[in-house]
Amino acid sequence: MSNEGAAGDVASLSTLGTRPPFYRDATVVKWLSQVVGLILVLLGLFFLASQAQNNLEARDIATGYDFLGTALGSDLGSGIDTDPDTSGRALWVGMVNTIRLAIAGIALATLLGVLVGVGRLSRNWIVSRTSSVFVETLRNIPLLVQIILIFVVIASLPRVETDQGPIHGWLHISNTGVSIPRVTIGDGFYQWIIFVIVGAALGWQVMRRQERRHDLTGQQTYPWLSLTGVVAVFAAVGWFAHPALGWVGAIFDAIASGVDALTPGIVQLVISLLAIAAAVQWIRRFLASHRTPAGLTKLIDDDYFRIIFAAASAVLVILFVTLGWPGLSSWIINSGRDLFEVIADKFGDGRTGVPITAYRPDIEQLGNFPNYGPAGLNLIQALAAVYFGVVLYTAAFIAEVVRGGILAVPKGQSEAAQALGLRRTTMLRRVILPQAFRVILPPLGNQYLNLTKNTSLAIAIGYSDVVQVGQTVYNQTGKTLEVVSIWMLFYLACSLTISVVVNFFNVRMRIVER
Amino acid sequence: MSISDATVAVSEELAARDDMIVCRGVDKWFGDFQALSGITATIKEQEIVVVLGPSGSGKSTWIRCINRLEAHQSGQIIVDGIELTNDLRNIEKIRSEVGMVFQQFNLFPHLTVIDNITLAPIWVRRKSRPEAEEQALSLLERVGIPEQAQKFPGQLSGGQQQRVAIARALAMEPRVMLFDEPTSALDPEMIKEVLDVMEELARSGMTMMVVTHEMGFAREVADRIIFMEEGEIVEVGTPHHFFTEPAEERTKLFLSQVL
Numbered sequence: 001m002s003n004e005g006a007a008g009d010v011a012s013l014s015t016l017g018t019r020p021p022f023y024r025d026a027t028v029v030k031w032l033s034q035v036v037g038l039i040l041v042l043l044g045l046f047f048l049a050s051q052a053q054n055n056l057e058a059r060d061i062a063t064g065y066d067f068l069g070t071a072l073g074s075d076l077g078s079g080i081d082t083d084p085d086t087s088g089r090a091l092w093v094g095m096v097n098t099i100r101l102a103i104a105g106i107a108l109a110t111l112l113g114v115l116v117g118v119g120r121l122s123r124n125w126i127v128s129r130t131s132s133v134f135v136e137t138l139r140n141i142p143l144l145v146q147i148i149l150i151f152v153v154i155a156s157l158p159r160v161e162t163d164q165g166p167i168h169g170w171l172h173i174s175n176t177g178v179s180i181p182r183v184t185i186g187d188g189f190y191q192w193i194i195f196v197i198v199g200a201a202l203g204w205q206v207m208r209r210q211e212r213r214h215d216l217t218g219q220q221t222y223p224w225l226s227l228t229g230v231v232a233v234f235a236a237v238g239w240f241a242h243p244a245l246g247w248v249g250a251i252f253d254a255i256a257s258g259v260d261a262l263t264p265g266i267v268q269l270v271i272s273l274l275a276i277a278a279a280v281q282w283i284r285r286f287l288a289s290h291r292t293p294a295g296l297t298k299l300i301d302d303d304y305f306r307i308i309f310a311a312a313s314a315v316l317v318i319l320f321v322t323l324g325w326p327g328l329s330s331w332i333i334n335s336g337r338d339l340f341e342v343i344a345d346k347f348g349d350g351r352t353g354v355p356i357t358a359y360r361p362d363i364e365q366l367g368n369f370p371n372y373g374p375a376g377l378n379l380i381q382a383l384a385a386v387y388f389g390v391v392l393y394t395a396a397f398i399a400e401v402v403r404g405g406i407l408a409v410p411k412g413q414s415e416a417a418q419a420l421g422l423r424r425t426t427m428l429r430r431v432i433l434p435q436a437f438r439v440i441l442p443p444l445g446n447q448y449l450n451l452t453k454n455t456s457l458a459i460a461i462g463y464s465d466v467v468q469v470g471q472t473v474y475n476q477t478g479k480t481l482e483v484v485s486i487w488m489l490f491y492l493a494c495s496l497t498i499s500v501v502v503n504f505f506n507v508r509m510r511i512v513e514r
Numbered sequence: 515m516s517i518s519d520a521t522v523a524v525s526e527e528l529a530a531r532d533d534m535i536v537c538r539g540v541d542k543w544f545g546d547f548q549a550l551s552g553i554t555a556t557i558k559e560q561e562i563v564v565v566l567g568p569s570g571s572g573k574s575t576w577i578r579c580i581n582r583l584e585a586h587q588s589g590q591i592i593v594d595g596i597e598l599t600n601d602l603r604n605i606e607k608i609r610s611e612v613g614m615v616f617q618q619f620n621l622f623p624h625l626t627v628i629d630n631i632t633l634a635p636i637w638v639r640r641k642s643r644p645e646a647e648e649q650a651l652s653l654l655e656r657v658g659i660p661e662q663a664q665k666f667p668g669q670l671s672g673g674q675q676q677r678v679a680i681a682r683a684l685a686m687e688p689r690v691m692l693f694d695e696p697t698s699a700l701d702p703e704m705i706k707e708v709l710d711v712m713e714e715l716a717r718s719g720m721t722m723m724v725v726t727h728e729m730g731f732a733r734e735v736a737d738r739i740i741f742m743e744e745g746e747i748v749e750v751g752t753p754h755h756f757f758t759e760p761a762e763e764r765t766k767l768f769l770s771q772v773l
Contacts, residue, residue: 218642415583416620416679420634420686421610430633434624 027301031309052481067477074472076464078380087473091483094469095490101387101465102452102494109391109451110444113398120403131399138396144457147389151461154381160363160370172361172372177384179361179376187353190346191242192235199234203227239355249347256340264329271329272318279314283307382463386455394451401447405440406432438509445502452494466490531558533592534690534721535580540589542575542745549575550586551745557690557723562716564732564753565725567742568768573725576742577692580723581612594689610638613683617695619675621667621682627654628663631682639686646685653681657711673704677711684715691715693724729772733757741765 022028068088076082079093119131138146160174172179203226210221286306290297321328361376372378379387409432417427458465467487474483535557542550549572557563565573578584580591582598582605591598593608622630631650635641641649654660657677659670667675676696683691693712697705709731716722716735726732732739732753739756741749741764749762757773760766 215643218636218640218645220640410618410620412616412618412620413622416614416616416622418583419581419609419612419614419616420682421606421638422634423606423638426637430637431622435622438624 025301027305030302031305056481065479065482067473067479067482070477072473073476076469076472077462078378078383079464087477090469090473091466091486094464094466097463097469098452098455098465098467098490099494101383101390101455101458105387105390105394105451105455106448109394109398109447112391112395113447114402116395117399117402118406120399121406135396135399138392139400143389143393143454144460146393147385147457147461150388151381151385154384160372169360172363172376175381176372176378177381178379179372180379181361182359182375182377184357184359186355186357188242189355191245191248192238192355194245194248195234195238195242196231199231199238200227202234203230206230242355246347249344252340252344252347256337256344259333259336259340262333264326264333267329267332268321268326271321275314275317279310282310286310380463382458382461385461386458386463386465389457390451390454393454394447397450398444398447401440401443402436404443405436408439409435434509438506441502441506441509445498445506448498448502449495452498453491456491529558531560533557534559534561534594535723536590536592537576537580538590540576540579540586540591542572542579542584542586549745550579553589553745553747555740555747555750557721560719560721562722562735562737563724563740564736564738565723565740565742566727566729566732566768567748568771571742572745573742574694575745577614577694577723577725580690580692581609581614583614610686611688612690612692613686613688614692615676615679615683615694615696617698619667619672619679619699621675621679623667626664626666627659627670627678630667630678631685634682635685650681650685653684654678656684656714657681658707671704672700673707676700676704676708680708680711680715690721690723693722693726695725695727697726697728727772729757741768743768 019025068091069086072084072087072090076084076090076093079097081089081093084090084093116131116134119127120135122128122131154177155175157173157175160172160176170181207223207227210223210226213219214221214223286303290299290303359375361378362373363370364373365371413431413435414427417431422431455465456467459468459471462468470483470487474480533556535555537553537555540550540553541548553572553576565577567573575584579586580593580598586598594611596604596607596611598604598608621627622633625633628647628650631653632641632643632646635646635649636643639646651660651663654663657680659674659677662670662674662678667678670678680691680696696712697708700708705728709728712722712724712731713735724731724736734753736753739751739753740747741756741760741762743764749756749760749765751760756765757769760769
């Protein structure tokens with residue numbers, strides 16, 4: 001019904017009478033101003049870049065990212081590779097450190113924040129007081145001070161001793177930090193993970209089946225329990241049966257050589273066809289949405305602009321891949337081949353060992369004092385300080401976000417749920433939390449961004465995150481601008497990833513108002 | 515005083531029926547403030563009781579005590595033979611037998627109309643979804659808005675929302691319905707559609723306890739009217755008695771202000 005109304009409006013709009021001159025035509029002005037704005041921004045960026053290039057050349061400062069391939073003369077404190085060959089590799093190690101810190105931090109900060117936030121609302125006096133003190137203390141002290149405080153506190157712990165620590169030596173806490181068991185991926189891991197993935201897919205089906213059965217019959221079912229059970233069974237079977245999948249590597253090898261056989265021309269053709277297909281598809285969908293039972297509605301100028309814009313985008317993409325940057329195609333071929341070769345290598349022949357192994361932390365004495373050996377996962381002092389620093393600090397803010405979200409659900413909602421006889425857990429799960437979550441999500445995303453960016457304070461205590469490593473790199477190479485640009489792009493990429501994930505859930509949770 | 519009034523006012527025909535709600539000497543304090551003092555009344559099966567009184571007289575508090583949204587501090591409340599105590603099992607039983615309609619509707623905004631209605635039947639009564647949806651549709655038919663099933667509460671008018679709230683409460687097949695000022699938040703032109711539904715419900719034999727300011731509804735539909743002031747029951751009687759020859763001075767004063 002509303003479609004007809006809209007169609008009627010469009011019809012009446014277009015019969016409004018004579019056309020105004022183009023500079024007063026709202027549609028033309030809207031599109032023209034956007035196109036002009038886009039061109040201006042691009043020109044401005046181009047101007048700034050060339051200006052900076054000229055200035056640097058005039059002052060005889062060499063630019064470019066060649067330094068990423070040159071050797072770095074120093075070691076890193078910690079990371080996947082503490083003795084990297086090149087500056088680029090060192091920066092990569094720093095990025096991995098930052099990403100690991102951010103992911104582990106977000107997980108623990110969320111858990112802690114939710115507990116404390118709910119705790120502040122608890123009717124239990126001790127729980128609510130403790131939670132309040134936690135929040136008020138942590139959020140009112142600068143993060144940098146907290147990180148240094150934790151660093152100092154760890155330094156005042158007892159020294160590493162050669163005798164066994166608590167839990168039969170599975171945990172060590174000392175002034176060097178914390179050492180916990182290291183869990184490593186063994187030879188058969190990738191074959192085993194296939195079993196787990198198949199189990200997860202199957203378990204998912206079982207879970208959906210159980211949910212449907214609950215819907216249809218009202219019987220009590222256990223969807224999550226079944227999912228866990230199926231995955232566990234497959235993981236257990238796969239633990240012993242994974243050598244049977246030794247042939248998987250050959251498939252990826254075949255794919256890799258298939259990709260390698262492609263020529264840049266084919267890739268350009270495929271991308272061009274995809275661009276055309278996408279544009280055609282978009283235009284067809286657009287026209288379909290304007291079709292009513294009475295036939296195609298009259299398109300207004302705005303619609304024509306959209307269609308032209310879609311077609312022009314496709315042409316631009318084709319021009320870019322064929323003429324603008326022909327090298328892109330060979331780059332895609334090379335990285336595609338490399339990717340599948342790496343995967344094939346993971347499944348390589350003879351990889352039939354135990355999928356996962358846990359090692360007990362060891363203590364070795366190389367010099368005068370004993371220290372943690374390589375067997376354990378060592379949360380060294382600096383890492384522990386920055387990790388617990390950002391986690392505690394962010395948890396305090398997340399707690400407030402959670403508390404606010406729950407309080408934002410009107411009291412009438414829980415009263416209505418109680419009056420219907422819903423149990424407390426059902427009420428929380430079906431009524432309160434879905435509404436609170438919608439309020440909590442946007443500010444929660446902000447806290448995740450803050451946590452990720454705050455990990456850069458690691459530089460204060462010398463943990464090798466991307467900023468600290470970057471500083472080392474530009475001290476040695478003098479490429480300040482380039483390193484800063486890498487930092488910016490890296491943090492931008494992290495932040496955008498988090499935003500995209502949070503927004504995805506945000507859109508899904510939105511309530512229809514009218 | 516109120517004790518004898520409440521008992522005397524029950525007509526013989528009513529007196530023969532089973533007791534549905536029994537309150538004996540119910541007291542309720544909010545801090546130092548006594549919201550209910552010595553409430554004693556019996557509501558019979560299939561009876562329609564309208565509770566009147568100035569704002570702050572404890573009408574809503576009393577009705578909210580009956581399904582334990584507020585806890586009373588002394589006295590007895592017995593619903594359909596089950597005493598309301600701290601025993602969670604009793605509270606659960608009573609709540610699933612007593613339906614409640616709120617002034618602010620309190621629909622769940624994140625669920626569609628039909629999901630609002632089927633939520634409790636599915637998760638409390640353990641009905642299957644098709645069964646619960648069939649029931650929900652027939653209830654929507656009954657309250658006159660079957661075409662709104664797939665909409666969200668925010669897309670409905672106030673009157674429609676309150677009718678959905680009534681359908682939601684009815685879906686639990688309650689033996690008693692409590693109405694806490696169901697029309698006070700509505701625009702004047704929507705009040706009638708809700709009152710019509712309530713009248714139909716009354717005719718169908720539901721036991722109802724209604725807190726309202728709608729004197730017309732009280733006069734037409736009620737079997738008995740209970741007048742409260744300052745947390746006490748002042749006077750109990752049939753609508754005829756209440757509106758034409760009230761006994762108490764306070765009742766007369768109230769009626770002179772609202773009529």
